Amino acid sequence: MDRIAIIGGAQLNGTIPVSGAKNSAIKLMAASLLTDEPLRLTNMPRLADTRFLGKLLTRLGVEVTESDGSDGQQTLLHAPEITSGFAPYDLVRQMRASFNVLGPLVARSGQAKVSLPGGCTIGARPVDLHLQAIEALGAKIDLHEGYVYAQAPRGLKGAEITFPFVSVGATEHAMLAAVLADGVSVIHNAACEPELVDLQECLNAMGAKVEGAGTPTVTITGVPRLHGATHAVIPDRIEMGTYAVAAAMAGGEVRLSNARPGLIDALLDKLKEAGAGVEETADGCIIRRDGQRLTAVDIETAPFPGFATDLQAQFMALMTTARGESRIRETIFENRFMHAPELMRLGADISVSGGEARVRGVEQLEGAEVMATDLRASVSLVIAGLVARGETTVSRIYHLDRGFERLEEKLGACGAQVRRIKGDGEAEL
Template identity: 80%
Template sequence: MDRIAIIGGARLQGEIPISGAKNSAIKLMAASLLTDEPLRLTNMPRLADTRFLGKLLRRLGTEVVESDGPDGAETLLTTPEIISGFAPYDLVRQMRASFNVLGPLLARNGQAKVSLPGGCTIGARPVDLHLKALEALGAKIDLHEGYVYAQAPRGLKGAVIDFPFNSVGATEHAMLAAVLAQGDTVLENAAAEPELADLADCLNAMGAKVTGAGTRTIHIKGVGRLSGATHSVIPDRIETGTYAVAAAMAGGEVRLTRTRTDFIQALLDKMVEAGVEVIPHNDGLTIKRNGGRLQAVEVTTDPYPGFATDLQAQFMALMTLADGESVFRETIFENRFMHAPELGRLGADISVHGGEARVKGVASLEGAQVMATDLRASVSLVIAGLAAGGETIVNRVYHLDRGFERLEEKLGACGAQVRRLKGDGDEEVE
């Protein structure tokens, strides 16, 4: 199993281009099941998660062709017909978001058998809201032996769906199904993340009629069929925030390009409060930190546009070196402080009580062996390693490969001493 080794202490100087958003790309790929015409996605990230979903889509009948276009990586997805409505456990378990093929299969094919995605290390993340939304649209849902059996032989029907809380996955899933439903659908208390608006833009380019995406109320007027389209994936706001924090942690000056500041304004506000210089520009932002100790701040995760839970671990790593005590309140997922004891191995002073973590800033961190527990936690350990004395080795970095494209290359281009170690030995991967 690969590992990442970091020699801390190098200040960062340079430019990092931001990739397309993972959390948007995988839902856009699922949208290709809704039409028999080609869907071309540009600005695509090349990640373990997109490879997993591509493998599942091929099983269902999609031809997936990856290439390099004038604006970066592209993926062309064409599904002339659904050759199988069966999504098995051994594929769905590799990535929870692959469960979202259920809605498109049901909308276009009238039936599907999809594995439940299973547990998650950062919390239960049940799919009951997904299933209730599909039932509201007229689907008959049965659960047997870990599989969802869904049927809508006469097609889905528009409905009013009022979510009990802002669920990104359930909102996306309902949208993917409702675009081909008969009549009008209204999604109330919907999630408002930028990825929802990106999905709606793509679906509308395919001929759907979706309005209000990015707000708490989404209106969908069902259409009889969708066509092909070309759509550019939005920049990855979590990758943007991660590299912004990394630059602040290591010190120096890093320009982040091909991205948007409005997607991570809550994070940037906290970084400025902590003493980091943030300079917005036309295609991104510059992060500068050239001396002076950071100041402790309080953070509460919230649905967008609040402070993203997917940036909590990274920012906690930054606050380990701040002056004073920082307080983190996690309101989205339980069990999302598993990085805290690993940061403690580097010398951080963190105490966790339920959904709250208190971080007392220390003078310095020291490199050590640490273990990645999930995607965002793994990159927080890399960030901490950038400022720790000596060498930090992050184990189980397959988590990283799910969400960060060419991480070692991007940090290394700015002067970080980061390398990948192959397996359990010390041999580097070329």
């Protein structure tokens, strides 16, 4: 199993291009099930998660072709017909977002059998809201032996869908299903994340009629069919925020290109408050720190436009060497401080109580062997390793490969001493 090794102490100086958003790309890929014409997605990231979903879509009848075009990495998805409505556990369990093929399958072919995604290390994340939305649209839902059986032989019908709490995945799923429903659907208490806007723009380019994404109320007027389209995936705000934190942690000056800083205002405001320099540019932003120690600041995660839960672990790593004490409150997931004990192995002073962590900054972290527990936790350990004395080795980095494209290459190009150690022990520079 691969590991990543970091020798701390090097500043970061250079340019890091931000890839397309993983959390958007995988839902856009699922939209290919809604039409018999090709969907071309540009600015596509090449990640373990997109490969997992590509494998599942291929099983369902989608032709998936990756290539490098004049406008960068692209993926062409074409489903002239749905050859199977069965999404098995061995594929769905690898990435829970693949459960979102259920709605498009039912919308287009009237039936589907999709495995429940199973547990998640950072919390329960049940799919109840997903099923309630599909059921509200007229599908008959049965649960049996770990599978969801959904049927709507006469098609889905427009409906009012009110979520009891905000759910990004359920909102996206409802949108994907409702675009082919007969009539008007209204989603109340919808998530407002930028990825929802990206999905709306792609669906509308395919001929859908979706309004209101990015607000708490989304209205979808169903259409009989969708057609093919070309759509550029939005830049990944979590990757952008991660490298912004890495630059503030290591010091130096890093330009983030192909980025939209307005998507991470909550993080950038906290970086400024801590003492890092932030400058917006025409295609992104510049993060700099001149060697002065940062000041501890408090954060509390919240749905967009608040501080993203997917950046909480990275910010905790940043606070481990800041002057003073910071309080970090996690309000989205109930079990998302599993990175804290691993940071403590590097010498961090952290105490966790319920949904709050207190981080007392130390002068110096020390390199050690640590283990990734989830996607964002894995990169927080890499960030801490950038300043830890000696070598830090992060294992179980298959988590990291799910969401960060060419991380060693991007950090290495800015001066970081980081390398991948292959499972057989051979280092890959």
